[in-house]
Amino acid sequence: MSADYQQNLDPSKVVYETYKNEEQIGIMMKMIESELSEPYSIFTYRYFLNGWRELSYLAFYEGEMIGVVIGNLTKHKSQRLRGYVGMIVVKKQFRRLKLGRKLAQMFIDKCKELGADEVCLETECCNIAALKLYQSLGFAKVKKLMNYYLNGNDAYRLKLWFTDKVGREEIEYRQQEELKKLQQQQEKEKENQDEKEQEIIQDKKEQ
Ligand SMILES: CC(C)(COP(=O)(O)OP(=O)(O)OC[C@H]1O[C@@H](n2cnc3c(N)ncnc32)[C@H](O)[C@@H]1OP(=O)(O)O)[C@@H](O)C(=O)NCCC(=O)NCCS
Numbered sequence: 001m002s003a004d005y006q007q008n009l010d011p012s013k014v015v016y017e018t019y020k021n022e023e024q025i026g027i028m029m030k031m032i033e034s035e036l037s038e039p040y041s042i043f044t045y046r047y048f049l050n051g052w053r054e055l056s057y058l059a060f061y062e063g064e065m066i067g068v069v070i071g072n073l074t075k076h077k078s079q080r081l082r083g084y085v086g087m088i089v090v091k092k093q094f095r096r097l098k099l100g101r102k103l104a105q106m107f108i109d110k111c112k113e114l115g116a117d118e119v120c121l122e123t124e125c126c127n128i129a130a131l132k133l134y135q136s137l138g139f140a141k142v143k144k145l146m147n148y149y150l151n152g153n154d155a156y157r158l159k160l161w162f163t164d165k166v167g168r169e170e171i172e173y174r175q176q177e178e179l180k181k182l183q184q185q186q187e188k189e190k191e192n193q194d195e196k197e198q199e200i201i202q203d204k205k206e207q
Pocket of ligand 1: 035088089090091097100101122123127133134136
C-alpha cells in the first residue's frame with residue numbers, strides 16, 4: 001500500500017471491535033508476526049483472547065484488520081489488580097494516524113472500568129515509537145529487564161498507576177535506584193580523592 005493511501009485514509013472510517021471468534025486469530029497472528037520481533041504461539045493468543053475478550057480491541061478499515069491490542073487483568077502478588085498489555089500492533093501502512101493511541105486508550109479505559117489499580121507492559125528498550133506512545137499516555141519506566149526478549153534485546157517495564165497504593169515492585173525498584181545513586185556518588189567521591197592524592201604526589205615531586 002502506498003503512502004498516498006495513508007494520506008487518503010479517513011480515520012473516522014476505522015471500526016473498533018472486541019474479539020469475536022477463532023477465525024480472527026489466524027489473521028491477527030499473520031499481522032502481528034510481521035510487526036513484532038517476538039514470536040508467540042497460538043496458545044498465547046487463545047489465553048489472552050478467550051480469557052479477556054473484553055480487553056481485546058481489533059481495528060478494521062474497510063473490512064481489513066489493521067490493528068490490535070490484547071492483554072489481561074489479574075491480581076498481582078502485590079495484591080494490586082493489574083492490567084497487562086500483551087501485544088499492541090498497528091499495520092505499517094496505518095501508522096502515525098493515532099490508531100495505536102486509540103487502541104491503548106481503549107484498553108486503559110476498560111481496565112479502569114473493571115477496577116484495575118494499574119496497567120503494566122514491557123517493550124524493547126530500542127522501540128522508540130512504543131516508548132513515546134506509552135510515555136505520552138502517562139506510563140513511567142519502572143524496571144530494566146536485561147536480555148528479556150528471544151533476540152537478546154533488553155526491555156523496559158512501564159507502568160501507569162490509577163491508584164496511589166504502592167506495590168512491592170515499586171518499592172524494590174526505588175530501593176535499587178537509591179542504591180545505584182549511592183554507588184555512583186561513592187565512585188565519584190573516590191575518583192575525586194584519587195585525583196587529589198595524585199596532585200599532592202605531583203606537588204611533592206616538583207618541590
Ligand atoms: C507502537 C505502535 C503500536 C504505535 O502505533 P501508531 O498508530 O503508529 O501510533 P500513533 O499514531 O497512535 O502515535 C501516538 C504517539 O506515539 C508516538 N509515536 C508513534 N510512532 C512513533 C514513531 N515512529 N516515532 C516517534 N514517536 C512515535 C508519538 O508520540 C505519537 O504521537 P504524535 O503522533 O502526536 O506525535 C506502532 O508503531 C507499531 O505497531 N509498532 C510495531 C509493534 C510494536 O512495536 N508494538 C509495541 C510493542 S510493546
